[in-house]
Amino acid sequence: MSSTKTVFLTGASGFIALHITGVLLSKGYNVVGTVRSQSKADNIIKNFKKEYPDIDSRLVFEIVPDISEPTAFDSALQAHPEIQFVLHTASPFSFGLDQPLDQAYLIPATQGTKNVLTAIQRFAPQVTKVVITSSFAAMINGDKSGDSSFVHTEDTWNPITWADVQNEGDAYFASKTLAEKLAREFVITETPNFTVTSVNPPYVLGPQRFTDTLANKTLNTSAEYINGLLDLPRDYSSQSLDPRGVCVDVRDVALLHVLALENDKLQGLRLFPASAHFNLQVLLNLAHEQIPELSNLIGKGIPEGAEHSANVDNLYYDTSKTLNATGISQWIPLETTVKDSVTQILNYRKEHNI
Numbered sequence: 007m008s009s010t011k012t013v014f015l016t017g018a019s020g021f022i023a024l025h026i027t028g029v030l031l032s033k034g035y036n037v038v039g040t041v042r043s044q045s046k047a048d049n050i051i052k053n054f055k056k057e058y059p060d061i062d063s064r065l066v067f068e069i070v071p072d073i074s075e076p077t078a079f080d081s082a083l084q085a086h087p088e089i090q091f092v093l094h095t096a097s098p099f100s101f102g103l104d105q106p107l108d109q110a111y112l113i114p115a116t117q118g119t120k121n122v123l124t125a126i127q128r129f130a131p132q133v134t135k136v137v138i139t140s141s142f143a144a145m146i147n148g149d150k151s152g153d154s155s156f157v158h159t160e161d162t163w164n165p166i167t168w169a170d171v172q173n174e175g176d177a178y179f180a181s182k183t184l185a186e187k188l189a190r191e192f193v194i195t196e197t198p199n200f201t202v203t204s205v206n207p208p209y210v211l212g213p214q215r216f217t218d219t220l221a222n223k224t225l226n227t228s229a230e231y232i233n234g235l236l237d238l239p240r241d242y243s244s245q246s247l248d249p250r251g252v253c254v255d256v257r258d259v260a261l262l263h264v265l266a267l268e269n270d271k272l273q274g275l276r277l278f279p280a281s282a283h284f285n286l287q288v289l290l291n292l293a294h295e296q297i298p299e300l301s302n303l304i305g306k307g308i309p310e311g312a313e314h315s316a317n318v319d320n321l322y323y324d325t326s327k328t329l330n331a332t333g334i335s336q337w338i339p340l341e342t343t344v345k346d347s348v349t350q351i352l353n354y355r356k357e358h359n360i
């Protein structure tokens with residue numbers, strides 16, 4: 007029997023999931039990914055083939071058009087008895103969806119989670135570890151912004167209920183909170199053969215795994231924060247302190263998903279990665295500091311006071327439990343995240359005369 011381990015990865019075309027696939031392949035895993043269309047699968051294979059000529063035998067796809075469908079994952083799991091681990095990343099993370107809030111966020115997040123867990127229990131009893139991509143959204147208490155006496159950790163939960171939802175942001179936060187709760191309750195009530203670990207990142211920034219996604223006018227919600235900066239005019243002289251929040255590099259998020267499969271001590275935990283507080287002006291300041299040529303292209307806004315504001319008017323947090331449990335010494339610094347993202351976008355624009 008082959009010792010190669012096979013991982014089932016939902017939402018494999020996503021920003022974070024493409025990085026996860028890269029980590030899995032580099033560590034010798036095989037991957038069965040789910041995507042919504044064959045063209046997405048073909049494109050991912052084409053990109054990874056440049057790094058892994060044997061990719062056809064290591065990365066295969068199953069088409070799952072909608073994770074909300076009760077039987078969404080059944081045939082995919084039945085077709086691959088070699089799957090040992092499951093990473094569930096698929097969930098809506100694009101704002102501006104033209105649908106009622108429950109259909110746009112709540113149903114795919116919660117039903118998608120329920121469907122994958124139920125399908126594993128029924129059709130893949132050999133699976134021992136499941137990791138779900140939850141979110142810092144499931145940990146935060148929005149009323150505590152600016153309150154240094156309230157520190158968000160792996161143990162805090164967002165108190166939001168669906169009845170509290172008034173806008174898209176609330177809907178996303180509630181969807182992630184309720185989906186993670188559902189997964190944790192599933193383990194208690196169903197006692198399946200697998201454990202459920204969650205990765206709870208705040209805003210995920212960083213370079214794209216493959217540059218062809220940069221051909222899109224806008225990137226996914228979080229990656230767009232840095233991409234959008236590069237469209238500021240040369241005479242930009244305002245100070246934008248929103249969006250503000252806590253962030254982390256996509257490469258740390260991807261690594262954590264894989265460590266959660268490898269390190270038994272992490273089973274069942276909530277893993278919380280975070281590198282810095284930020285606001286839009288902080289990102290702009292770092293971009294100019296890291297890439298001096300940028301001053302020929304975009305304005306500097308008003309650099310003064312942005313960092314203080316980001317650190318003070320924000321959610322206080324502590325990730326030391328996750329650092330200790332994983333043995334990671336530090337998260338990738340925001341300076342590196344910004345530098346790598348901006349460099350990648352500028353190079354792409356130069357190559358394509360954009």
Ligand code: NDP
Nearest residue numbers: 017019020021022072073095096097098141209210226228
């Ligand atoms: P992306 O939008 O890039 O990826 C989301 C993935 O989920 C895509 O592959 C998407 O498919 C798929 N998907 C969404 N809805 C459905 C559906 N109804 N049926 C089938 N597939 C679906 O976002 P990210 O990579 O950033 O997000 C991945 C996960 O990380 C999500 O669970 C998100 O909530 C979580 N997260 C993200 C953060 C961030 O800042 N980026 C922060 C915290 C958590 P398609 O490409 O075809 O649309």
